[in-house]
Amino acid sequence: MSGDLPDYYFRIRENGAAVFKVDTENRQRRIELEEIAMVNVKNGNIKPHGDHKLSPEDSAAINGWLADRRKLLESREVDDILRAVDHLNLTAHWVQTRASEAQLDAVTDTLLLAMHDLRSVLVRKKAERLMKGDQAAE
Structure with a gap:
């Protein structure tokens, strides 16, 4: 199972994510998550956690995730609006047929x-x- 895990885990927050490095190479063979940074999706700020220094690999993974997350949120935003249009149509039908x-x-x-x-x-x-x-x- 440990071979299938990604090197990084992003715990989604309202405005971004906490970034963890996934470690399975320890004596107990347990999954350990070391927090390495905080990412703000809106302004792109990446703040290392505590005294952690981000490696080039860390930065590349975070920037890749940030770009992918922004694309996903943008597509969800349009989808949410189209769902709102559907909901307005359903609301009109409800008003016309069932509303007291x-x-x-x-x-x-x-x-x-x-x-x-x-x-x-x-x-x-x-x-x-x-x-x-x-x-x-x-």
Whole structure:
């Protein structure tokens, strides 16, 4: 089993990960995790843990993980938005077919404000993109 383990383990946190070096080469043949760094996905900061000095291999593994994690989070973000579109459609169907007056009273104002806010932002961003396109064409 130890031959199948990666050299590094990344414990995901809300804004990045704690990085551990995986060690299976010890007398007890137990898996040991030595924390070597903290990574912030948003700003790319890598902070060695304690007095640990990151080797070039450590840095390469962390930077590779960081690039892969950013790609994954970006793809998940788009997928989450597409799921939100599906959920809006399901919500419209629920409103039209099953929602009671009390349920509608509980959600209508909040939904209308959220949809108005979203629509405003989408229209503004689309107008900005169209203006940039027009300026580039000139």
